[in-house]
Every structure is written in C-alpha cells, then in structure tokens.
Amino acid sequence: MTTQTTLAALAAASALLLAGCGGSTQSGDTASNAPANSNSTAAPQMSDQQAPPEQxxxxxxxxxxxxxxxxxxxxxxxxxxxxxxxxxxxxxxxxxxxxxxxxxxxxxxxxxxxxxxxxxxxxxxxxxxxxxxxxxxxxxx
CATH class of the missing domain: 2.60.40.420 (Cupredoxins -  blue copper proteins)
Structure with missing residues (x-):
C-alpha cells in the first residue's frame, strides 16, 4: 500500500502541476493576448507615426x-x-x-x-x- 499511496500522491501532484501549467499557459496566453492586443493597437500607431507624409x-x-x-x-x-x-x-x-x-x-x-x-x-x-x-x-x- 505504501507504493500505491506514493503512486497516488505522485499522480495527484502531477495532475496539479499539469493543471497549474495548463492554467499558466492559459493565463500566459491571456496575458500575452492582452499585451499583443495592446501591441497590436500600438503597432498601427507606431506605423502611422513612422509613415512618411503624403507627397x-x-x-x-x-x-x-x-x-x-x-x-x-x-x-x-x-x-x-x-x-x-x-x-x-x-x-x-x-x-x-x-x-x-x-x-x-x-x-x-x-x-x-x-x-x-x-x-x-x-x-x-x-x-x-x-x-x-x-x-x-x-x-x-
């Protein structure tokens, strides 16, 4: 039973880590989406500022x-x-x-x-x- 308890504990810990990583990835995606949206918004502003005037x-x-x-x-x-x-x-x-x-x-x-x-x-x-x-x-x- 000790081996089964250890395996169950490892499986639970692995599940938590994977869930945590999955959560991080989703948070990371959300976090990266937010800056990406901010950067996307900023990028056109930058390109507008850097674009040469009409001539x-x-x-x-x-x-x-x-x-x-x-x-x-x-x-x-x-x-x-x-x-x-x-x-x-x-x-x-x-x-x-x-x-x-x-x-x-x-x-x-x-x-x-x-x-x-x-x-x-x-x-x-x-x-x-x-x-x-x-x-x-x-x-x-």
Missing amino acids: VVVDVTIKDGKVTPTNEQLQAKVGDPIVVRVDSDAADQLHVHSNPEHTFAVEPKAGQSFQFTVTVPGKVDVELHELNRTIASIAVQ
Whole structure:
C-alpha cells in the first residue's frame, strides 16, 4: 500500500502541476493576448507615426535637350511635400511658380532631389528655365 499511496500522491501532484501549467499557459496566453492586443493597437500607431507624409513625387530626366515628363498634370494638398527628383546631363534652373516661389539649381548629374511645400492653394507650374519646358502643373487644394 505504501507504493500505491506514493503512486497516488505522485499522480495527484502531477495532475496539479499539469493543471497549474495548463492554467499558466492559459493565463500566459491571456496575458500575452492582452499585451499583443495592446501591441497590436500600438503597432498601427507606431506605423502611422513612422509613415512618411503624403507627397507628390515627380521623376524628371533631362537628356540631350529632351525633358520627360512635360506638362504632367498632378494634384497635391496644401502643406504636403512635393519632391522633384532629377537626373540631368545639363545644368538648368528648376522654377516653381507658387506662393512663395521656389528656385533650384539643376546640375549635370544623376540623383538630385528637390523638395518644397505649397501653402496657398492654386495651380503650381514646375518649369525648367534654360530648356523652357513645363515639367508639371500641380493643382494644389
């Protein structure tokens, strides 16, 4: 009987440990679900905070006196960043007819980037002065 009592005690202890572990796992799952939900809630907030603002990007190529794009029609919101990325084989002057106006020196090289914002709604023309081309007209609202 001593062996049976010992086995019964071990079985009862094992059952309690397993129940305790099962309870811990469920508590752990609940605990991990709560932070996961908190993290899930926090994650979109973090990604919203880390997401770049809305912006208009215009990729411009100047090669052998030809410009692409020309007369592109775009839309933007007041205060949103507008980025003009330029690869050019010639020097020129990029002029933004907005209020306030912006002027950027284009060099004969790749990978140039110019950023500006518009604070007054209306039509904004982005032009190259030397080549006398309108790259884009942006309706800013």
